[in-house]
Amino acid sequence: MISAMLSKEKKWYAVYTKPRWEKKTDQILIQKGIESWCPMQKAERKWTDRKKIIDIPIFRSYVFVRINEIGRVPVLETDGVINFVHYLGKPAVIRDEEIDLIKQYLLIPGTTIQVADAQVLKEKTRVKIKAGVFMDNEGEILRIGKKKVYVQLQTLGQVMVVEFPIEQLLPV
Template sequence: MLGKEKKWYAIYTKSRCEKKTDNLLIQKGIESWCPTQKVERQWTDRKKIIDIPIFRSYVFVHIDESDRIPVLETNGVINFVKYLGKPAVIQEEEIKTIKSFLLMPDASIQVTDAKILREKNRVKIKAGIFMDNEGEIVRLGKKKVYVQLQTLGQVMVVEFPIEQLLPI
């Protein structure tokens, strides 16, 4: 039965329509998943915990070939994320990894486009002893970034994992 094997795909949605699109797909009987996390947001008059999608404009669907058209016909869906002209298959292991991470208490994922991090860009440190300090990227490695910090009137270059940096 060629084409009946279910695989995970990423679909690109209209901006800020991830959760609505996910619900519409589920109503159609299509297995979909929009990974979200709870985040505290500050308004002028109150703080509120809200559920925000981790991947902006993306929803994952677990479908076989015959479900591709109904997915594309769903309101809010723009297209499948493609690789070499074909819908990109997301490995089951990657989906399981994200799901298991989100089950951990106080799990927090922040997706940053690696292209945003460039030499001379300013970044804010998200974790560790330099948390909330700002600096300038002086060198990019494969998994580490070297950031120049100005502390106590001194300039130092510190190595950070990419995940600990937030572009500003």
């Protein structure tokens, strides 16, 4: 009975997509009735004859899906999906709080998120954010520059780069 209840509970997962298929895969998943989210941000692209503002995916080759265990097969059967992102041998569950935090941050006008592979950065300092959207959240800081703080999202193996003053950090 408990396993039947657990299989109905929807959780967020990250799936790998074919390169440059994030938007297409997101749309196909939505058309199939699967709750999907591909975080996007505006970016200026320059060509020789013009400039254009376009939406680009924040996480390359990733799309997030909110499904229960039964929903895994339809996701894997979707064109553009390669596989689920795995952590410790199981599909990685993304906490609702992490998804909500990214969504909240993207609502702030003029904000951008840059993503880097977590394996490139090694420093590990636990901090608590004192102000802003990330207030009262703790995280592992991987590297601190003058304006940028690299915060690791554990379940993705990715780093979200957030720009805010260093004085908003409090060591834990």
